[in-house]
Amino acid sequence: MTERIDHTLRGRWTPEAGHLPPHALKWLRQRIGLTGATTAARPPAVPASALDDDARAALNDVVGPGFVRVDRDSRLGRAGGLSYVDLLRHRGEGALAVPDAVVLPGTPEQVVDVLRACAEHDVAVVPFGGGTSVVGGVEALRGDKAAVVALDLGRLDRLVDVDPVSRLAVLQAGVTAPRADRLLAAHGLTTGHVPQSYERATIGGFAATRSAGQASSGYGRFEDLVQGVRLATPAGEWRLGGAPASAAGPDLKQLVVGSEGVLGVITEVALRVRPRPAVERYEGFAVDGWERGQRVVRALAQDGVLADVTRLSDVDETGVTLALAGGWKTTALKAYLRARGVGRPCLLVLGWHGRDRAEVARKRRDTLRGHRLVSLGTPLGEAWRHGRFNGPRQRDALMDVGACVETLETAAHWAALDELRDAVRGALLDALGDCVVMCHISHAYETGASLYFTAIAARDAADPVGQWQVAKAAASEAIAGLGTISHHHAVGADHAPYLEAEVGALGLDVLAAAKGVLDPTGVLNPGKLIAGGPARPGVASTGDR
Template sequence: MAGTATQPTSRTRSWWGWGWTDAHPDDAECVAMGALLPGTLARPLPVPRVADLRIGAPAVEPPAALAHVVRTDPGDRAAHAMGKAYRDVVRALRGRPGRVPDLVARPRDEREVADLLDWAAEREVAVVPYGGGSSVTGGVEYRGDAHRAVLSLDLTAMDRVLEVDELGRAARIQAGTLGPALEAQLRPHGLTLRHFPQSFEFSTLGGWLATRAGGHYATGPTHIDDFVQSLRVVTPAGVSESWRLPGSGAGPSPDRLFLGSEGALGVITEAWVRLQERPVHKASAAVDFADFHAALEAVRLIAQSGLMPANCRLLDAGEAALSGASHDGSAVLVLGFESAHSPVTSRLAQALDLARSQGGRADGTPGGGASVAGGGASPAGGGGAGGGSRAGAGSGTAGGSRARAGERNPDGTGDGAVDAWRSAFLRMPYLRDGLARMGAVAETFETAATWDRIPGLIEAVRTEVGAAARKATGHPATVNCRLTHVYPDGAAPYFTVLAAGRPGDEVALWDDLKAVANDVLHRHRATITHHHAVGRDHRPAYDLQRPAPFATALRAAKHALDPAGILNPGILID
């Protein structure tokens, strides 16, 4: 049973920053934010214009047989030159986007994907697969000069749910389908993928698969890996299609080869993914902690309890204050539960008891939050960043399913701290871009580690990154932390860095701070990325993290599947 792709919105996406152009803060808002960070600019940098980039003519002509799916205009090329990380935003503001792709192709089917790869291999053209463009790790740009030209392969014209198996609760979906369109096509069947990264509104199924994206659910199935039944991938060596199975022990999984391959081994064109019934019962609450370490212990107990909260997000005092969830120096734990079948207030009550056992204060009646059951909106307080994707405004307005004021969930009413955090969470990426216009450093990074390492890791990041920022800028810096995902054996801390910048040298400053952070992560055996992907920015740390024999096998796979070396050069391996 095939679905119909939704019509594109009339709003305009920003080519240089996050999200929609009409959602960016104006100059006055930028100045007001900059005043909160000593050492920032007096006036915001102007919004960049494509016309000021002086983009030259393409180095190659598109293939005649495929000219109908290829664009060469400067605006399209500039929009595909970078992702949406802080360093990308600053480069655009400073008029230094790096190498702009020569061509942007939007194939409509798998045959056109294969033909474009064949043409690129013959002419030594690098091909950079592109989904929604929300990468924050340099995953969709080309660096270097080893290829005569660069083709950005935009998959968003392949945006349909092709088949739905309601009996087996699965669907075959094209890789270029953006999150809102995907959920809109599943909604008539009463089903959902239940994968909502923060970039949901601006990222695709193929991007989630290629980067092993994490959704915003704190426990249980949250990485896209958990939902994959089978993949279909076009490589220069041929098409790989795995069998659709509920499980298999037949050797190494072929899907695992391409999950997280970031376009270096092939172009994911479609996938069978596992679905779930849309939830109708939701409940949420916020818990205050005077002691952050006690809050960490409470989260560990909840993660190991088997209660499986949809949201179990711990904000330290700085993060809680920044979001408006707390104003008294408390850390805040945002808890949320949901179910398609039965009320969840009893599970929430048990989780609150565990939190209180560690000194947590949970006043008021647990509520259902503001999100509409099953509507594609955030579950009980929103989510984490995922899919190699930037923190974004996807969850609350996904697929036109904005939470409706006054609608109550079966399990209760909303919670003020939860709602305050959710609102700030959805707005934050736009504010980051506003701070970037003021010359400030405003960026995030994430990781994961085992529980025994978590307290020391968080303290070391706060201390060392904060000290490095103060030394580099001469001004105090803020380093906040929240836990976005929790497991029985560990957690995923997510850090926010706010500091004065060095006018004209903001990218180098952030790179220096990120190098300090990477060193801390490596010393504590914390992963370089829990859900943002490797890209080009994390390559040095990824090279240190992966086992040497695996690196050898990965290079061999690259050579076998992409002998001309055209697919996303520089990603994962040289």
């Protein structure tokens, strides 16, 4: 973990390749016909910067020399996010949208001035934190503007204020999750927000996209943590928050949270924080079949005794985990489980945090009371914890051996969850043919849960981008009407065509009206969130490229 993110890594998660042992590759060969053949990556094309001298001078005036960058590495390092398609583009497949410059403001006030300069000079602005969007949220789209800059918030990296009595911390938007936890650790506090993007993602990005961490059951979704926001807009600064709860009209914070850089740029966030847990315990359990596993998780959520981390894999994901892990004594384990009535094992990872062992033991007892779960022990839980940020590295490694591999997610009320899961699975299986589709619940609520899908197929060398886009469109169509188009990845450019199905034409119009107030010339993150899609002609769809 570094204090600043190394954006030259765009195109992979970290310099180290993920671990893909030989038996895993062998299994994937048998299962989905993965050849292991790799296509040599071609460097993506980087056009000359379209930022004109006047605009560049104006931006320089705001942020100071050295903080408007037009070199290739800086621009390429903020070109798009980290979706499978983004990574393909960085490997030379399809057209990559590259920002014309990178602007690095040093203060919240400078962010306002940057936005005003951009509005004046017809320059689109893509706010850029950790750059971990997997839905095209940071694609360098210029819309109808003359140029587009990435607004890198990396210099806004301060802990502004801590109020231990009220358990509040004000953090600047560019603070990465690990840095936030280090800064807060000095006060014995933590955000408790641990998404898979943890190592790179930023506080501002979490707020802008309604992130949900792996410990959301214990700590809440990120929007639950947000007690206040400071938003820079071309129309000026907008500050919201200041009370723990309020009936002073609609909760406008919840309009800013999730606004994905379209209504403004979040520069500071006041967060509810918690004492750092002194003890954490992660434990694996086996449940017999998805239906029973889902019932258990639902009961825990509805009884208010969810573990802080609660994660249920379906039979397929459990099987792949066993197969890929390999090191596990799979056959012995299966016999052990069969002997305990678990013929179709679903892995349930539970994790409890507490101030001491006694509290963790008490929470564990509350969770497990009344459920006969077969424990697989803490080593399995710890193995999950150890590897919980490795998904992106494994994806890098799988891409290196020719896989098409991507994730997508949704959520629905409990009664609709099975239909939603069947529909999305079916759509992915239909679209990708020979493939592995896995699913897990990682976020559970009293009224429903999230579903997180991972698909792995052999890459179509002729049209790798198109191969996934077809599958993703099929999955998104399947989701529309049954669940939300995103539980925690956000809308970005990729999901924008599906937002109207979720919030209605009036919803899009209300968002556009809010944008009209805050960003009247429309420089902020064009093509994202409310860009619409095929149903809203006149707005460029990302599928065009």
